Amino acid sequence: MAFNRKQRLRDNIEAIRTAFLLDREQRTPTARERLLLERYCGFGGLKNILNPARELTDAVHWAKSDLELFAPTVELHRLLRENTKDETEYKRNMDAMKQSVLTAFYTPPEITGTIADVLHEHGIRPDRVLEPSAGVGAFVDAVLENRPDADIMAFEKDLMTGKILKHLHPGQKVRVQGFEKIEKPFMNHFDLAVSNIPFGDVAVFDPDFSGSKDPARLSAARTIHNYFFLKSLDAVREGGIVAFITSQGVLDAPTNAPIREYMMNHANLVGVARLPNNLFTDNAGTEVGSDLIILQKNSGKNGELYYNEKLFVQTEQTPIGTSVNGYVWSIGSLSHTDLIRSTDPYGKPAYKLLHCGDIAQLAEDLREHLKIELQQLDRKLYERHRLHPTKEGSTAAEVQPAPKTEKVSPSVIAPVSVIEPVKGVEKPQAQPIGEKPEIEPRQPNHSSAVQLTLLDLWGMPIEEPVKKKKAAKKESKPKPMPSTPKPQVKVTPPVEAAKPVNGNKEEKPENAEKPNAPDDIYATLDWETNPPINGFYETMMSLTAERRKALRLEAERHRQEQLKKMGIKDTLNPAFAPSSDNMDKKPEQTEEIKQPETLAEVVPTSETVATSLFPELETEKPKEEVMDLSPRPFNGLLEPHHRDGSMVLDASRNLGYLKDLTPYGATFQPLDLRGYQKEKAMLYISLRDAYERLYSHETENHTEHKPQRGYLNTYYDEFVMRYGNLNARQNVKLVMMDAGGRDILSLERAEDGKFVKADIFDRPVSFSVESRVNAGSPEEALSASLNKFGTVNLGYMREITDTTEEELLGALKGRIFYNPLVTGYEIKDRFIAGNVIEKAERIEGWMEDNPESERMPEVKQAWEALKEAEPQRIAFEDLDFNFGERWIPTGVYAAYMSHLFDTDVKIAYSASMDEFSVACGYRTMKITDEFLVKGYYRNYDGMHLLKHALHNTCPDMMKSIGKDENGNDIKVRDSEGIQLANAKIDEIRNGFSEWLEEQSPQFKERLVTMYNRKFNCFVRPKYDGSHQTFPDLNLKGLASRGIKSVYPSQ
Structure with a gap:
């Protein structure tokens, strides 16, 4: 079917309208809506969108052959403007569409299906698929048809195409951004990369390429098609497949030999198919040569290339002087394809391949060709490095199952605001002292947190904890404990041996008193009615780190003094190593305090306190668990x-x-x-x-x-x-x-x-916080309105002055004017500025169209102010007219030259090229003789000199002064000829002013009016900035940087 531009444009508009509807309603498309979305074909070949079409008057800029597309294009612009939030978003969408005109040629689904089917038949059944230039997902659909569970990541840079792609494939990873945005975790990740990639000399910013020391990667960053190949080879894993449709320049260009060599050094050649030029005729209405290149990543190659791979790198010269890839030349083209000698888009000789059948026949021919090419596929390499499939939405980091993490016991008490308390943990019950097992030495806990025990705060040597008896009982026979008995130390002389422990009871004099430590913060508490457990944690948590450290230092100082008085070694010294000789002795052998080693067994060090403040209540030491630090x-x-x-x-x-x-x-x-x-x-x-x-x-x-x-x-x-x-x-x-x-x-x-x-x-910093302003006068209200809104907001001004609108307008008369062109008030500095002549004429036209408007008095006052502000008119005598100035109509120059050359001269000007063109009815003697300059190589008559006079240039005349050893002329500039030509050109230019002086007053008046309306019509605004405020502006800081005062333009 032939390419129908109008129908394609209509399909695109309906697809875009459907996409916007789905965005607003936040839902998936129905079956009918999906058909509308699938008809979207991009704007490749629809160059009409490059033409202006914002208003109906823009039709004058369109060619007659494109006028049938003007109305749909206007509808497209209106559709985008209505469904974008602002002008910036509208322009961004339009710019993306315009940039795709030369590259958005979508692959027919018959071709994408054939490629996916052949790969599937040869064992390429990917779990992870990359589509770096997805369009509307032709390859995505083809892959999913054979592999419904495949995890596909599709990139599409065009904003509108990406929006449609998301609605067509909501279950896939669709990313509306450039392929260069792919993250490092997705390198060496995909099983298959398949796409119809863009082409052209478009540079891509990718630090991995632009900053590479490899010349091939550095060169690839300058052309987008080469970049896609090399970046995709990075993205697929070992043995993965890269199958891209690309321009013939990748294989045929001799300058791309380093790129092709890089491919062959990092991948195996699987197959190539040269596709016919009429592949995209039905979808995009264009004929362009393209290739299908299939590679298999193999980074372990030793650098030696096979014969086919060497052909892939090399190029051959064709009979017509063009280059063709050596491998393509050896395998030939598809069946039913004719080779025709033609020209490329630039008019140079080239070969063109045209397929004789329809798209179905082309797909079948491609299938047979690929079956032969894919015999080079290394199936073992593909399967050897195949990764296990992951669930949808998984990342590259989720390839391996995550190891189970054991919970680590915290070494400090967590702050309430940061660490949640552990629920469901029961409070440990106190046990009799006699039933407590022996405390084993703990491993050091190198925590930087300050750890305290209750005894540290008391500043006392540590005694054997005992249960306080209620009444004196008959002493019973001592019963040895399972572990070494722990002596009791008293600080008051004389020092007595600790009595043996009987069960969980101990004999103790009732009147024994213990002196308070100087830093005992609990000395005033009644321990009988308020034991430490009631409120101890609240007291501890209220201590700051600095206070705890000070208390610990004080306790240590007091402990050292007590040890010195009793003559006992410091068992808390890490260098002290307790002896194990007496570990198994009976309690009777330890009645005297002569073995400080026994103290080391009960003294809770900073390491033992790390997990419990009351070690005597512990029934079992928790095992230290090792933290799992694996990613x-x-x-x-x-x-x-x-x-x-x-x-x-x-x-x-x-x-x-x-x-x-x-x-x-x-x-x-x-x-x-x-x-x-x-x-x-x-x-x-x-x-x-x-x-x-x-x-x-x-x-x-x-x-x-x-x-x-x-x-x-x-x-x-x-x-x-x-x-x-x-x-x-x-x-x-x-x-x-x-x-x-x-x-x-x-x-x-x-x-x-x-x-x-x-x-x-204290306050937001990303926007200005509103504050109540009370203005004492209309002038202050105007300044406040300008400072806050930048415009005259009468409603706001009424609120802050408690006056009426009429009173404000009367007080501010001459400072603000009503501008009917913007339907609002403007300050004088803004209203009487710019092209005041044009503004006055437009307001005058509004007054003629709205004679009954209630705003007429205000509008007339504003118009009069503009007329008074018009610059003083410049007379004809004060103007200096130069021949060739662009603002003077070409008809004036043509009239002058017709008078000078005595013939009808026509002059035209092209603004886009900034160039004049000249022509005459017939050449007179003045053209051929009087204004003729003869050069060594060519002659310049009056028409040639006229064109130089209009551009204010001079012909570059050369002459020969002899021959070189090869018989070629030795050329130098012809100074005499150039001087004569300049004289003739000056005669033409200077005669223009004299000719204008001879014209009628009406002609001069029209020329003067034209100049004044174009150049002498502007009034420069004068802002004083008195209404502006700059919070926290440091004027002294500005002075230190050379800005001593704020000048008017600030």
């Missing part, structure tokens, strides 16, 4: 501000950072931070997320988000209270570990040597 898919919530390197918490509250971030997921890399550092990092993440959410919401919606601002202040205050300022030296390193850390550091600013909160903690 795994991130199972938390991805937010818009997340990027590679962002610190996050996964669903199990494990700390780590993101890498390989894509729109479909990311990889979570755990961090081995524990205790104090982990607590700090978790609070930082809460602070960062609160800031990002607040700023994003207020930027997008221009409304204040008070609750989120409250969260930001809460997290910041808590962070500063616990760890100090964000910019403090101990915190900067942690903050900079996060990808957005530099932004978070800007939440503080330095004032007077201290860090204070930035403005965002």
Whole structure:
């Protein structure tokens, strides 16, 4: 079927209308709507959209052959304008359509189906498919027909085509952006890359290519078709297939030899098919040569190429002087294809391939050709590196199953605002002391957090905990405990040996008193009625890190003094190694305090306190679990501000950072931070997320988000209270570990040597916050309106002055004018500015069309102000007319030259080329003799010199001064001829002013009016800026940079 431009344009309009409807209603297309969307064929070959079509008057710029498309094109513009939110989005869509005119040639579905079927028949059954230039998804449909469960990622840069593609394939990964945006996790990922890629000398910005040291990759970034091949080879995994339809330049251009050599060094050649030039005739109405190239990635090649691969790199010379790929020349063309000698689009000799049958016959011929070519496919290579299929929506990081993560016991008490409490954990029950198992030595816990025990706060040597007896009982026979008995130490002399323990009871004098430690913060508490367990945690959590550290130092000092008085070694010294000689001795052998080693068994060190403040209540030591630091898919919530390197918490509250971030997921890399550092990092993440959410919401919606601002202040205050300022030296390193850390550091600013909160903690910074203004006069109200809205807003001015509109207009008469062209008031500085002559004429036309308008007095006043502001008219005598000026009509020049040459001379001017063209009815003696300049190689008559006079140029005349050794002329400039030509040209140019002086007054008046209306019509605006305010503008800071005062244009 022949290409029908009008029908194709109509199909495109209906498809676009359907896509906008689906966007508004947020639903999937019905069967009928899907048919309308599938008829979209792009704008390749529809060059009419390049013509202006915003108004009906634009039809004068259209060629007669395109006028039948003018009405649909106007409808297309109206459709886009009605369904885009602003002019910027409308222009972006139109620009994308215009750019696709030369490249958007969609492949017939019969061809895409044949390619997919042949690959499927030869064992290419991909799980992951890449379509880097999808169009409306012809290849996507073909792949899904053979592989319905395939996970397809389709790129489409054209905005409208991408919108339609999304509606046609809602279940696939459709990305409306350029192929160069593909992320690194998708490299070496896909089983198959198949597409009809764009072509042309269009550069692509990709740092991996433009910054590469490989000449082939560097060169590929300059041409889009070469880039698509090399980038797709990066994207497919080992053994993966790249099957692209592309222009013949990839294979035939001798300059592309490095690109083809790169392909053969990194991939195996599977097959090539030279497609006929009339492949796209029915869909796009154009004839263009194209090739189907199929490669199989093989990065392990040793650099030696097979014979066919060498032919693929080389080019041959044809009888007509063109280049053709050596491999294409060897395999020939498809069946039923004729080779015709013709020309390329640039008029150069070229061969053209035309298929004699219809599209179905062409698809069948292609199928037979590919069956032969795909015998070179390495099936074992394809299967050897095949990845296991993943669920829909998985990323490259989800290829391997995520290992199970064991829960790690926290080494510090988590802050309430950051770490959620563990639910369902029962409170441990106290057990008799006698039933407690022996405490084993713990591994050191290198946590930077300050750990305290209750006894540390008391500042006492540690005694054997005993159960307080209620009344004295008869002493029973001692019963040995399973472990070494723990002596009791008393600080009051004389020192007595500890009595043996009987069960869970102990004999103790009732009147024994223990002196209070100097830093005993619980000395005033009644332990009988208020034991430590009641309120101890509340007291501990109210202590700051600095206070806890001070108490610990005081306790240590007091402990050292007590040890010195009693003459006991410091068993808390890490260098002290307790002996194991007496571990199995009976309790009777330890009555005297002569073995400090036994103290080491009961003294809870900082390591033992890390998991429990009351070790005597523990029944079993928890096993230290090893954290799994292996990367795994991130199972938390991805937010818009997340990027590679962002610190996050996964669903199990494990700390780590993101890498390989894509729109479909990311990889979570755990961090081995524990205790104090982990607590700090978790609070930082809460602070960062609160800031990002607040700023994003207020930027997008221009409304204040008070609750989120409250969260930001809460997290910041808590962070500063616990760890100090964000910019403090101990915190900067942690903050900079996060990808957005530099932004978070800007939440503080330095004032007077201290860090204070930035403005965002108090008010929005992405938009201006409204504040109540009370104006004392109409002038102040006008300034406030201009400062806030940039225009005269009478409603706002009435609110802030409590006056009527009539009173405001009367007070501001002469300062504001009613402009009927914009249907509103404008200040004098803006209204009386620009082309005042044209503006006055347009307002005068409005007055003629609306004689009964109630605004007529105001409009007339504005018109009179414009007339008074018109610049003083310049007379004919004050003007200097130059021959060849573009503003003077060409008819004036033609009349002058007809008078000078005594013949009818015609002159035309092309504004787009900025060039004059001249012609005459017949050549007179003045043209052929009087204004003739003879040169060595050619003569220049009057018409040639006229054209140079109009352009104010001079002919470049050459002459010969002899012969060189090869018999060629030695050329130099003919200075005499050039001088004579300049004299003739000056005679033509200077005579123009004299000729104008001889014309009638009416002619001169028309010329003067034309000049004044075109050039002497502008009034420069004079803004004083008195209505503008600049909050927090530092004028002294400007002075330090050389700006001493604000000048008028500011």
